[in-house]
Amino acid sequence: xxxxxxxxxxxxxxxMNCLHRLLFGYEKSSDNDDRxxxxxxxxxxxxxxxxxxxxxxxxxxxxxLDELFKILLSSYVTIKAExxxxxxxxxxxxxxxxxxxxxxxxxxxxxxxxxxxxxHHLMTNNECFFCKTIIRHAVDLRGNIIEIGGYGTRxxxxxxxxxxxxxxxxxxxxxxxxxxxxxxxxxxHVILAVSYLSDMLQRDMETEAKRLHITITIxxxxxxxxxxxxxxxxxxxxKTDNEPFFVLNSDxxxxxxxxxxxxxxxxxxxxxxxxxxxxxxxxxxxxxxxEINTGKIQRFVEKPREYVSNKINAGLYIxxxxxxxxxxxxxxxxxxxxxxxxxxDEELYAYELKxxxxxxxxxxxxxxxxxxxxxxxxxxxxDRLSHETCIVGNVLIDxxxxxxxxxxxxxxxxxxxxxxVEDGVCLKNCTxxxxxxxxSHSWIANCIIGWRCIIGQWVRMENTTVLGLDVVxxxxxxxxxxxxxxxxSISESxxxxxxxx
Amino acid sequence: MLKAVILIGGPQKxxxxxxxxxxxxxxxxxxxxxxxxxxxxxSCIKVSELREILLIGSYQPNEALSRFxxxxxxxxxxxxxxxxxxxxxxxxxxxxxxxxxxxxNLSESFFVIxxxxxxxxxxxxxxxxxxxxxxxxxxxxxxxxxxxxxxxNYGCIAWDKKTNEVKHYVEKxxxxxxxxxxxxxxxxxxxxxxxxxxxxxxxxxxYKDECSxxxxxxxxxxxxxxxxxxxxxxxDVIAKLAGTGQLFIYPMSDKFWSSIKSAGSVIYANxxxxxxxxxxxxxxxxxxSDVKNTPTIIGDVFIHPTACVAPSAVLGPNVSIGHDVSVGxxxxxxxxxxxxxxxxxxxxxxxxxxxGWNSTIGPWTRVEGTPSDPDPxxxxxxxxxxxxxxxGKLHPSITVIGNNVSVPGEVILLNAIVLPHKELGSSSxxxxxx
Numbered sequence: 001x002x003x004x005x006x007x008x009x010x011x012x013x014x015x016m017n018c019l020h021r022l023l024f025g026y027e028k029s030s031d032n033d034d035r036x037x038x039x040x041x042x043x044x045x046x047x048x049x050x051x052x053x054x055x056x057x058x059x060x061x062x063x064x065l066d067e068l069f070k071i072l073l074s075s076y077v078t079i080k081a082e083x084x085x086x087x088x089x090x091x092x093x094x095x096x097x098x099x100x101x102x103x104x105x106x107x108x109x110x111x112x113x114x115x116x117x118x119x120h121h122l123m124t125n126n127e128c129f130f131c132k133t134i135i136r137h138a139v140d141l142r143g144n145i146i147e148i149g150g151y152g153t154r155x156x157x158x159x160x161x162x163x164x165x166x167x168x169x170x171x172x173x174x175x176x177x178x179x180x181x182x183x184x185x186x187x188x189h190v191i192l193a194v195s196y197l198s199d200m201l202q203r204d205m206e207t208e209a210k211r212l213h214i215t216i217t218i219x220x221x222x223x224x225x226x227x228x229x230x231x232x233x234x235x236x237x238x239k240t241d242n243e244p245f246f247v248l249n250s251d252x253x254x255x256x257x258x259x260x261x262x263x264x265x266x267x268x269x270x271x272x273x274x275x276x277x278x279x280x281x282x283x284x285x286x287x288x289x290x291e292i293n294t295g296k297i298q299r300f301v302e303k304p305r306e307y308v309s310n311k312i313n314a315g316l317y318i319x320x321x322x323x324x325x326x327x328x329x330x331x332x333x334x335x336x337x338x339x340x341x342x343x344x345d346e347e348l349y350a351y352e353l354k355x356x357x358x359x360x361x362x363x364x365x366x367x368x369x370x371x372x373x374x375x376x377x378x379x380x381x382x383d384r385l386s387h388e389t390c391i392v393g394n395v396l397i398d399x400x401x402x403x404x405x406x407x408x409x410x411x412x413x414x415x416x417x418x419x420x421v422e423d424g425v426c427l428k429n430c431t432x433x434x435x436x437x438x439x440s441h442s443w444i445a446n447c448i449i450g451w452r453c454i455i456g457q458w459v460r461m462e463n464t465t466v467l468g469l470d471v472v473x474x475x476x477x478x479x480x481x482x483x484x485x486x487x488x489s490i491s492e493s494x495x496x497x498x499x500x501x
Numbered sequence: 502m503l504k505a506v507i508l509i510g511g512p513q514k515x516x517x518x519x520x521x522x523x524x525x526x527x528x529x530x531x532x533x534x535x536x537x538x539x540x541x542x543x544s545c546i547k548v549s550e551l552r553e554i555l556l557i558g559s560y561q562p563n564e565a566l567s568r569f570x571x572x573x574x575x576x577x578x579x580x581x582x583x584x585x586x587x588x589x590x591x592x593x594x595x596x597x598x599x600x601x602x603x604x605x606n607l608s609e610s611f612f613v614i615x616x617x618x619x620x621x622x623x624x625x626x627x628x629x630x631x632x633x634x635x636x637x638x639x640x641x642x643x644x645x646x647x648x649x650x651x652x653x654n655y656g657c658i659a660w661d662k663k664t665n666e667v668k669h670y671v672e673k674x675x676x677x678x679x680x681x682x683x684x685x686x687x688x689x690x691x692x693x694x695x696x697x698x699x700x701x702x703x704x705x706x707x708y709k710d711e712c713s714x715x716x717x718x719x720x721x722x723x724x725x726x727x728x729x730x731x732x733x734x735x736x737d738v739i740a741k742l743a744g745t746g747q748l749f750i751y752p753m754s755d756k757f758w759s760s761i762k763s764a765g766s767v768i769y770a771n772x773x774x775x776x777x778x779x780x781x782x783x784x785x786x787x788x789x790s791d792v793k794n795t796p797t798i799i800g801d802v803f804i805h806p807t808a809c810v811a812p813s814a815v816l817g818p819n820v821s822i823g824h825d826v827s828v829g830x831x832x833x834x835x836x837x838x839x840x841x842x843x844x845x846x847x848x849x850x851x852x853x854x855x856x857g858w859n860s861t862i863g864p865w866t867r868v869e870g871t872p873s874d875p876d877p878x879x880x881x882x883x884x885x886x887x888x889x890x891x892x893g894k895l896h897p898s899i900t901v902i903g904n905n906v907s908v909p910g911e912v913i914l915l916n917a918i919v920l921p922h923k924e925l926g927s928s929s930x931x932x933x934x935x
Contacts, residue, residue, distance in 0.1 A: 406830065406847070424813075424831040424848045426865050426911065441831040441848040443865040443911060458833045458850040460867045460913060476833060476850060478867060478913065493869075495915060495930065 005075035011099065016076055023065055025050030096129060104140050109133040154362045157468030157485045158433075158450055163201045165192065165250055168433055169360060170373050170414050171398055176208065178248050178256065179216075185258030187246065189215045191237050193230035228334035232327045239321050247334075249315030251361035253369050254353060255376065256316075264351045265318045268295065271347035272323055274339070275316035277357040285312040286335065290350040297348040300339060314353055363448055363466045363483075367429055371412040404440065416451075439475070450486070463497060502606045503550040503628075506596060507541055508734075509616035511559030511589050517763045520903040520920045521857065526560050528616045529569055531840065532767055533774035534785065534803040534821050540774060541614055542573060542581070544622040551612075552579055555603065557595035558616070559586040593734035597697040604694065609637060613734075615685030619770045620758035621777055622686060627751045631688045634665065635749045640693060640742060642667065643686035645753040646881040649677055654883075655760075656683035656735050658743075660750045667750050670743035672735045680881065681750070683735070684758055692747070693738075700737050704730075759884055764855055764899040764918075765873035766884045771838055772819040775801035787816070796828070805841075829864070836872065846910065854900040854914075857921060862902075863910030870900035871916055895931045 008014060052062055083093075093114075094100050100114035111130045113121075118138055121129060128135055153159070158167050165175035172180075179190055192205065202218060209216040219234040231238065231247065238245050244265060246258065254277070265273040274297065276288050286302040287309040301308050313335065326338050342348040356376055358369030374394035377384050386397040386409075393411025397403065401415045404423035409415070413427045416434040421427070425438050428445040432438065435452045442459040449455065450467045456475035465479045468486035473479065477490060481497030484490060488500055509528045518527045529536045535543075538556065545551050560566060562585060573581050584602065586595045596603065596613065603611060610631060612624065622643070631641045644658050657678040659669040671678050732738070742748040757773040759766055778785045778801065789798035796810045800818025804810060810828040820834050823841035828834070831848045838855045845851065846864040853870035862868060875882035890896060900914055903921030908914065915930040923934060 426848070441833065441850070441865075443848070443867070445911075458848075458867075460850070462913075476835070476852065478869065478915070 002075060005072060006079070008072065009076055009079050009099075016073065019072070020069065021050070023051045023069060025053060104138045106133075106135045106138055109135075155366070157466060157483060158448065161469040161486050162451075163194075163198045164361075165194075166201060166204055168416060168431075169253065169366070170370055170377075170396060170431075171416055173204070174253075174360070175250055177253060178250070179208065179212070179214075181256035181258055182246065182248075183212050183214055185256075185262065187214070187258075189217070189237065191217045191219050191234045193219050193221065193234060195221050225329070226331040226333045228327045228332035228338050229330060231324065231334075232329040232332075235324055238324060242321055244318050244320050247317040247319060249359070251359050252315040252357070253360050253373060254314065254316075254357040255355040257354070261316070261318055261351050264295070265349070268349050270349055271345075272317060272319045272339075272342055273349050273351050275314040275353050276311040276350045277314040277353040278310050279312050279357075280310075282308075282310045282312050287312055288350055295349040295351065296346060297339075297343045297350050299343055300335065311350070311352070314357055315359065316353075364464050366448065367412075367431070367446060367464065370414055370431060371429065374412055374414070398434075422457075465494075502552045502608055503548065503611065504553045504555065504603065504607060505545045505551055505612040505614060506555045506557055506603060507538060507545075507614045507616050508592060508595065509538065509556055509558035509560070511586070518761075518767075520901060520918065521764065521767075521855065523921060524904060525565055526558075526563075527761075528558075529565055530767065531821070531823060532619065532761075532771050532838070533778065534805060534823070536569060537619060537761060537770075538569070538616060539573065540619055541616065541622075542577060544620075544624055545612065545614070546577055546579070548612075548624045548628060550628075553606075554579065554581045555599070556581070556583045556616075557586065557599060558583070559589045559595075561585070589731070591731035591733045591737075593697060593700075593732040593738050594730055596693075596734075597701055597732055598730075600694050600697070604691070607691065610688050610690045613687040613689060617761045618685045618758070619761055619774065620684065620753075621756040621773075622684075622758075623751075623753060623756065624686075627686070627688055630665075630751045631749075635690075637690055638692050639690060639747050639749055641688040641749050641751050642739065643684040643688075643753060644681045644750045645684050645758045646680055646755070647682045648876075648879050648882050649680055651883050651885075652680050652682050653677065656739070657681065658683055658750055665749045665751070666746060667743045667748040670735070670740045670748075672740065681752070683739070684753060685760070687734075687739075688751075696738060696742070697732060700732050700741075701730075704732065704737075755881070763873075764901045767838065767855065768819075768836060768853060768870075768872060768899050769874060769884050771821055772801075772836070775803060775819055775821070778803070823858070840904070849910075854902065856902045857904035857906060859904050860902050860906040860908070862908045863912070865911045866908055867913040867915075868900055868902065868908070869913070869915050871897035873898055895933065897931065 051057065052065060092102055094102050094117055096113055096117045102112045103115045104118055105112045106128050109128050109131050111128050113129065127133065155164055155167060166173045169177060182190060205216045205218065217237055219230060221230055221233055225233060261273065261275060279285065283303050286300060287304055288297060288311050289299050289301065289309050290297045326341060339348060356372035358365055358372055360366040360369040374396060378394050384396065386395045390403065390407045391410050392408060395410040395413045397415040398417040400417045401419040403409060403421045404425065406424045407421060408426045412429045414431045416432055418435045419432050421438045422440040424441040426443045430444055430447045432449045433451045436449050438455045439457040441457055442455055445462045447461045447465040450469050450471060452470045453467050454472045456473055458476045459473050461479040463481035465482045467484045470487045471484045472489040474491050478493040478495060480495055482494040483499040485500065521530055528538045542554055545554055566583065570581055570583055584599050586598060590598055627641060627643055635641050647655060653674055656670060656672045657674055658667055658681045659679045660667045660681060759770055761767060761770055785803055787798045787802040787804045794812045796812055796814040796816055798817050802817040803821045805822055805824045807824045808822045808826040811830045813830050814828050814832040816834050819836045821838045823839055825842045826839050827844045829845055829847040832845050834851045836853045837851050840856060840858045842859045843856050844861045846862060848864055849862050849866045851868045853872050854868045856862065873885050875884050895916065897916040900917050902919045905922045906919050907924045909925060912928040917929045918933045920935050
């Protein structure tokens with residue numbers, strides 16, 4: 001098919017001449033120089049390494065090889081012609097791989113490259129190839145933001161070894177915070193819309209479903225469906241009893257007052273309710289303009305340049321099943337396509353969230369959210385927090401963890417199950433995930449320590465350092481903003497923020 | 502009587518040693534627990550015939566210097582005197598100026614040692630060589646090997662390998678001359694005084710000639726006067742003696758030798774002197790014992806008897822702790838010098854640093870520097886004499902905390918230089934803090 005051919009030809013290392021030689025040997029030109037040309041595919045040379053001259057290849061296989069090469073060759077010729085035409089028209093190639101055309105730009109620096117190179121680069125690096133500016137996002141040539149990376153990349157390296165819904169936030173898997181709150185409000189069927197399905201997720205969700213006596217269905221998209229498409233995918237589950245259904249962004253943490261949201265939604269009786277929240281820097285997100293008395297939403301403004309409103313979309317919605325008429329099974333953005341249409345039809349209302357709110361999808365926000373959540377726990381259920389002598393401020397420690405003497409833990413620290421913290425350790429504003437060991441006299445602030453890590457003695461870590469699974473940091477090192485991928489052993493200090501793979 | 506003269510210069514020298522030398526002469530700086538000159542005096546003492554040491558410099562007699570000399574007199578039981586130059590007279594001018602004092606009771610020769618070097622000096626062997634091969638009229642210079650590139654930072658000696666005669670001497674040449682460099686240690690026979698006298702007179706003549714062509718109101722200029730009396734040992738004397746058949750070189754084997762110019766070289770010298778203690782003064786090194794209330798010691802560590810170290814602290818390798826220092830619980834110190842009266846509070850970590858007198862390091866604080874050790878891949882490599890800045894940024898080096906500095910808890914000081922009497926507020930990396 002042409003898609004397969006395109007994919008093969010765009011590989012930077014493919015050389016058709018080499019392929020021909022490998023398959024069929026070569027035919028020396030009459031000038032007796034060493035160059036060969038792509039001649040007829042049936043030429044069999046004296047070279048015994050050519051695939052087609054091996055004894056194991058029978059004649060029908062030889063014919064198939066012949067066919068294959070002819071197809072590849074003709075598509076190659078077509079593509080080459082296109083590229084030449086394009087170059088004539090001034091469209092350029094990505095200068096990194098020189099095979100794909102330029103398809104996207106980084107923001108804010110506007111340097112260009114093809115999507116394939118960008119994806120590869122962004123897996124381990126957040127700086128522009130050319131100018132080292134920190135990349136905020138990428139846009140296509142028309143200026144629309146494109147998804148690059150996918151699969152919970154903002155919380156890497158933690159999400160490299162565990163699906164994002166299962167990464168613990170304050171000693172509970174992120175998704176479980178939401179599920180448990182939903183169950184309390186009377187929800188009995190939860191659908192997880194994922195793009196990448198892992199066994200771990202499936203197994204854990206089965207266990208949780210049994211424990212909470214609810215049904216958990218996993219709906220997996222095989223092609224990217226954007227933020228609204230997954231609803232269409234889960235259509236049969238959602239249309240069952242004509243009751244309204246919640247839609248939640250899995251990175252959001254707040255008090256989850258679902259009962260009140262349901263009441264508000266039923267009261268106004270329209271098609272959809274968006275939960276909104278007040279933030280300090282609304283222009284980072286996208287603001288909602290609505291009537292204060294009724295809650296009716298008038299419009300949305302993406303990243304306003306002047307102050308419009310300080311309320312943003314909190315990522316929690318409740319809809320009547322009639323919304324499914326508006327969504328087709330294709331990549332659709334709920335914020336850009338569905339909501340504006342609903343607002344025009346005056347069917348969209350806003351519920352103002354009280355209490356804390358945070359999108360914890362990035363390490364820095366994860367830590368901020370942790371602080372907000374712990375503060376909430378202090379007011380709602382203070383017995384959950386730890387009250388020993390070495391504790392300062394809000395600290396949550398799992399009962400199976402062990403803390404040594406003369407430590408100072410807190411403020412805003414979460415310590416997971418089976419963690420061992422030796423004597424004289426100072427922890428501030430950080431999360432230590434399960435089974436890790438922090439050796440004596442270390443000082444750790446504003447970090448996320450992954451599972452099964454070992455931090456040596458007299459180590460200093462700060463500035464949003466994130467350690468993946470099974471990272472070992474040797475004694476007496478200084479890690480300043482390092483992002484360390486799983487199974488890595490660090491033996492040298494990291495004095496300036498960087499990613500270690 | 503055999504004598505030694507140690508040249509200790511004056512306050513204008515040793516500026517690269519700041520901030521440590523801001524309030525104390527560089528030569529009194531303690532390395533491995535004892536002042537630099539103390540180690541040099543100990544090297545001299547090893548020569549059993551040596552009975553008098555003269556320190557020549559242009560420092561005003563200050564309390565630290567006087568106290569040191571008084572203590573040294575008592576501990577070493579030989580005559581030690583400080584002769585103050587009225588003004589800086591150059592590296593050899595002082596020898597000429599005090600020639601009568603040096604000559605009195607002098608039997609044959611005397612050592613001249615540059616005060617800012619350190620090493621395992623083979624003075625006894627050098628004396629024997631001088632007596633056997635050089636004789637009563639010659640002069641011997643101690644030499645060692647360096648790499649080609651680094652030799653240009655020192656005085657280079659070109660010599661005849663068979664006779665050990667010095668053929669040529671150049672101080673800090675711009676192009677490569679020889680890998681053999683001068684250690685700053687000399688053994689002069691009495692003939693040196695004649696040479697110094699000739700040089701002095703020649704300088705006076707040059708001055709007079711220059712003066713006669715100058716307008717009279719410039720003649721009283723103090724600097725001109727200084728230049729007139731100044732004799733430079735390397736340039737005016739040694740360089741001139743090379744090739745005359747009177748100057749010979751005694752090559753040091755590859756024992757430790759280094760010049761002390763910067764904080765980095767002090768840490769390096771600290772390490773080597775501690776290592777030398779294993780051979781010459783093992784009682785000075787701290788022992789790692791299994792006794793319950795003693796700290797953990799790794800490698801060579803010097804702890805002053807008045808210092809107080811918590812049992813959970815881990816010290817070493819290559820650490821010197823000064824008098825009355827208090828080291829708290831769970832403190833880690835490595836490759837560093839802690840000067841007198843400091844307080845290191847619980848759980849702090851000090852690596853590759855020098856902490857000045859009376860300073861305090863708060864709990865959980867990290868003070869870290871970067872060593873500037875010689876290249877381990879090159880034989881005879883010496884410590885790098887890097888400039889302070891590199892491409893506009895501060896070159897990573899040993900962290901130096903001046904005296905009376907207060908560092909709060911839980912911060913990091915990385916490759917920083919902190920001037921004395923400062924109360925820090927926050928972390929700092931790669932900076933000089935005034």
